[in-house]
Amino acid sequence: MKNPLTNGIGLFLWVMGAAIVLAFSACEKDKSEPLPTNLRDLPGVGYLGQGYDAFGDFAATDELKAALIDFEQYRKEQVGDKEYRVPEEVDVQLVESNAFMSFLGQTPAEFQGSQMAAVGLSGGYPYFSGAVLDNFQVAHYRTLDYAFVQVGNTVNRWTVSLPYDAALLRAMLTDAARADLANLPPDELFAKYGTHLLTAATIGARADYYVAADKGKTAQINLAQAAEASFKAALGLIDLNAEPQYQEMVNTLRENAFIGMRVRGGNPACGHNIFAPGNYQAWLNSVDDGLVISSLANPSLLPLWELCENSTRRAAVEQAFQAYASAHELPPVVTDAKTSITEILIKSGTEENPYFYQEPGFKVIPENLNDGTDGDFIFLMYKEGL
Template sequence: MKKVTIWLLVITFIFVLSGCNNQEQEKLSSENLITSPIPITENDEIAPISYDNVHQSSELLTEGNNTYVGFGYDVLNNTYIDPLSFSLSNPILKEEEVQKQLKTRIPNAKSSANIIGSSVSEYSKQLSVKLNLSADYPMFSGSVSGEYDLNQTKKENTYFIKSMSGYIKSSDFINNSVNLKTILDDTFKKDLNSNMEPKKLFEKYGTHLLTEALMGARCTYNYTYTSSSSQKKSEILAKVDTTYSYISGSASDDQKKEATEFLSNTYFQSMLTGGADIDASTMPNLLKNFPTWVASLKDTTPTIYGISNINSLTPIWELTDNADRATALEKAFKKMGGDVKSFLDELSKIPEKPSGKTYIESVIIISDKNKNVATDGSSYPGYTMIDKDLNKDAGGDYIYLWYNTTTDPDKALRDIRFTYDSFKDIPQFYTKNDHDLNKGASGAYIYMWTTKQKSIGKPITGINIYYGENADMPSGYEVGLVNNKESKTRAELNYKAGGEFIFLGYTNE
């Protein structure tokens, strides 16, 4: 079994599962499925798998004479049925009992399905639909961090795709009539019924027992595709199909050109399971050696291809007779599933686009006895001065308020408050400007406080200074307040200094 990883640039999910369809009687082979891409359509469903030639298994088909049936798999943190992710050193069922009970059946047809999502959450939901999973948590989510470019998840027009094809030689399974509790491995049974923490138990054995394994070989291509504009999923799937033809050596010159262009905007990873050990460390090597890998499938021992459906997996908490232990394990599993779902949901959040509005990002105070100095903002590029002296008619320094703007509401100020002398009861999240707004004049010490805390208010979009005891502010403007506990007192910026009545007004989005 060979696992190969290739990295380029890519996003989208196409998930192709090969099973059997009773309406199709096409015999599976290593040639007709691997070298000829399965037609991909958005509405494909996973058809029920039918078999013929069911018989007792006289030979275990996987490496080292160990079948994957009877072992555990972590369905939350692993990708979809990866041979390297099974807990093969920690069997759940007694291996000698598995050999007695194991049966093999031969698929007589094929079916295909795909999943494509513009976010990892959408992909996860579509996967659940295709596999008829009723759980409230994502299954086989390990592929997200291991097979896709997480730096692209918050970008628009990005798609996650998994394209998987292969051939199914047989299916290993244990009949549903077998009481699995009677053939549990002694060590597993002891751990299952002990006080071992659920997380440690899942890490050691997996979350589910595999009772059926489709055996064969497969190639898996993962794409993180980012487009400059929105595209129909059917258009993207067509490009993926063309790329498959390109890799398998059956593409025309036009298809090669299309595939190359698609890959140039794609983060790509491949994995080959089963077959000969080939050099596929780069795309040129994959293209060169892929035919050799396909040819080797005739003579190599098959590995696990996948599962027929979710019924091929049994939760390990169903294997204990201790009801309290079973409840605790199931509860822990659901908690882990919820954490994975929250992680995927967070990855899927695309930041809001700037609305085109401008917001007040920050304010500064410049003062000096020389008006020319107080009105010189050359040291503060990007700031705009409000041409209203905050010490008007009170003597003292010339004091001016300056502000800069942003188009990002997340960077905007949300509120402005003031304190007089010893009144400094400012709530949490406010930042003080240490510049006295009565500097050089008599009266109270006045300080300005600002905050960007989103829970406090909406982004400030405008700010100005107004003169007069009954200053007439524009509609929608509110005056800065003195924050003395719950006081609603308007902050007069010449307080106790004489001179003009001065107020700061601002408006929120």
């Protein structure tokens, strides 16, 4: 006669085994099930795994190059109040912030250095030389007379990141990228993929305020603080008449600086004339319609040669990079340079503030040419050259 206890245990084990098999099968099935067809990729996640030209502008979507990584496995993730498709290897963090950041340098090299430090780049290379060339005038970065400030208003939605691990990233390379890293001449490699792999980014939009300030006339003020206050006043975020601690320094800065503006992301129409009444808020409201890279983390840029399969090839590409980098140095300072006025603009309108009419790279003369008469305010501004 069989022991009932033995029979019960056997039946229990059989049921448990069957349940485990069924559960495993269900998990395998779920893993292979396609995500809903109406689930879109998280905006900005596709920037990860692309090459980046670190000799170009700072944290700029325009500097992205060809993709090196191919994502194959995706998951569904809720970010904010929406669901998106996200690669399995990518970490996502909701941010939802509106912040100001500053980069400052008494020389172009110091200015570049402040941006390099923000993303953990070093090595004596002229990284972000494009940030100087694209956003300041030759008459300023080729003389010793000007200090440089960039104040960025970053509107951030979320951060996306990959592991900053060359070995892990190598395993994710596309077949084409792996072959190129092994075989392409280094100059062709850099031309196609840039100099680094983008591994992390903050996604949103950014408005940049660029200031080239005459060092001899602004030495007594805090340039970063004055530039940020000037920017916020132009956006309508602070009233200088109610902030006497800022008003004097902002006036000194504006009277002795060339100011530029550049907006990335959001509605270009609002961004182009962001200081016009209502346009800043309209631009903020439009950010989700044009999400770009708003900032870069430390670290976020992995040198391209680190992705090469063997140490010999890595060393060869890194050595070639040194020669490639030398071609991106800023032009030398002209010690006996004489500046001259190269362009004059006259702007008019109903706005009393002369700096409302500021055009990128120009200095405004804050005197109303129509003073004492009826009609619009009229202001003169000029641009310098060597």
